[in-house]
Amino acid sequence: MNLDEILANSDENLKLLAVTKGRTVPQILTMLEETSITRIGENRLEEAMEKLLPLKAKWATKHPNNPLEKHFIGKLQSRKISKIVKFFDVIQSVETIEQAEKISAAAAISGPAESAKNIQTFIQVNISSLPQRSGAPADLTQLQELAAKITALPNINLIGLMGMASQDPQKVRQEFRTLKSLQTALTQTHPQITECSMGMSSDYKIAIEEGSTMIRLGRVLFEDTTEVIE
Numbered sequence: 001m002n003l004d005e006i007l008a009n010s011d012e013n014l015k016l017l018a019v020t021k022g023r024t025v026p027q028i029l030t031m032l033e034e035t036s037i038t039r040i041g042e043n044r045l046e047e048a049m050e051k052l053l054p055l056k057a058k059w060a061t062k063h064p065n066n067p068l069e070k071h072f073i074g075k076l077q078s079r080k081i082s083k084i085v086k087f088f089d090v091i092q093s094v095e096t097i098e099q100a101e102k103i104s105a106a107a108a109i110s111g112p113a114e115s116a117k118n119i120q121t122f123i124q125v126n127i128s129s130l131p132q133r134s135g136a137p138a139d140l141t142q143l144q145e146l147a148a149k150i151t152a153l154p155n156i157n158l159i160g161l162m163g164m165a166s167q168d169p170q171k172v173r174q175e176f177r178t179l180k181s182l183q184t185a186l187t188q189t190h191p192q193i194t195e196c197s198m199g200m201s202s203d204y205k206i207a208i209e210e211g212s213t214m215i216r217l218g219r220v221l222f223e224d225t226t227e228v229i230e
Contacts, residue, residue, distance in 0.1 A: 013213065014208065014212070014213060014214070014215065015039060015195075015213060015214040015215075016035075016037050016039065016214075016215060016217060017037075017039045017040070017041045017071055017073075017197070017214055017215065017216045017217065018031060018032070018035070018037045018039065018040050018041065018217060018218070018221050019040075019041045019042075019043075019073070019200070019216050019217060019218035019221075020040045020041065020042060020051070020218075021041075021042055021043055021044060021047065021218065022047075023222060024051075025051055025054055025055050025058065027222065028040065028051070028055060029055070029058060029059065031221050031222060032059065032068075035221060037221075038066060038067070038068055038069060039068070039069045039071060039214075040055075040068055040069070040070055040071065041070075041071040041072070041073040041092070041216055042070070042071075042072060042073070042074070042088075043072070043073045043074025043075070044074060045072075045074070045080050045083060045084055045087070048070075048072075048087060048088075049083070049087060052070060052087055055068070056068060056070075069089050069090065070087065070088045070089050070090070071088065071089070071090040071091070071092055072084050072087075072088040072090070072091045072092065072093065073092045073093060073162070073216065074093060075093060075134050076091070076093050076094065076095070076099050078098075078099070078102060081099065081102045081103055081106055082102075082106040082110070084103075084106075085103055085106040085107050085110045085117065085119055086106070086110045088119075089119070089120065090119070090120045090121070090122070091103060091119060091120075091121045091122070092121070092122040092124065092160075092162040092197055093122070093124045093134065093162065094121050094122065094123050094124060094150070095123070095124055095134060095135055095136050096136070096146075097146060097149045097150065100121065100149070100150045100153055100156060101153065103119055103121065103155075103156055104119075104153040104154055104155050104156045107119045107154075107155035107156060108154070108155050116154075116155050117155065118155055118156075118157060119155060119156050119157070120157045120159050121150065121156055121157065121158050121159065122158075122159065122160040122161055122162040122195065122197055123136055123143065123146060123147065123150070123158065123160075123161050123162070124136065124161075124162045124163065125137075125138050125143070125161050125162070125163045125179055125182065126138060126163070127163040127164070127165065127175040127176070127178050127179045127198075128164065128165060128166035128171070128175055130166060133164065133166075135163065135164075138163075138178055138179070138182060140182055140185055140186075143161075143182060143186060144186065144189060147186055147189075147190050147193065148189075148190075151190060151192075157192065158190065158192065158193060159192055159193060159194060159195050160183065160193055160194065160195025160196060160197055160213070160214075161179055161182060161183045161186070161193065161195070161196055161197070162197035162198065163175070163176075163179040163197075163198050164198075164200070165198070165203055165206075165207075172203050172206055173206050173209075173210060176198050176199070176203075176206060176207050176210040176211075176212070177210050179196060179198050180196050180198075180210050180211040180212070183195075183196040184211075194213065195213050195214055196211060196212055196213045196214070197212070197213070197214040197215075197216065198210075198212045198214075198215070199212045199215035199216065200215070200216050200217065200218065201217050201218055201219040201220045204217060204220075
């Protein structure tokens, strides 16, 4: 995988998130060593719980001063939020204030010795407008209201928006443009919302062109490894 090709025409501050769903610990470690990526994303809690502890331990043995940053990028289920908060550092898929409140409450006792833990979050926005897709509505007024409520909560830092484009090649660019516009507008009242997480293996080039600050790559990072385990 030639990351130089991906980064050639992008902002130097672009962040890369490796989506490791369906990959084994050895596969992930090999990819991390080859790419120097330290952000990983999982969207299945049960699978992540089996992998994250041994992965973290093996990585820390060789890189004690460069810890992994673990992102949850899957759909949030209320009954699983407390465990997600325990195992992850960042949650990119917050859709409602109710979810944020549960994250805040769980974070209050998820640190060492049940102390408070600070969780970074993104609001997931449904930029495709498809009813089956997750995310808050792509409406600035509603997002401003949601952001204001989230930022008032303890133990939770709202730092960005996340979105997934549709599979319609005629709509992808405009959908990414919409998300970037919303993120930029929100910084007027919430200057800490600096991240715009958009772009995956199939559309990251367009996302970069439209101002993504973080792309979520899976398949393209594992081209030389065994096929994904479903």
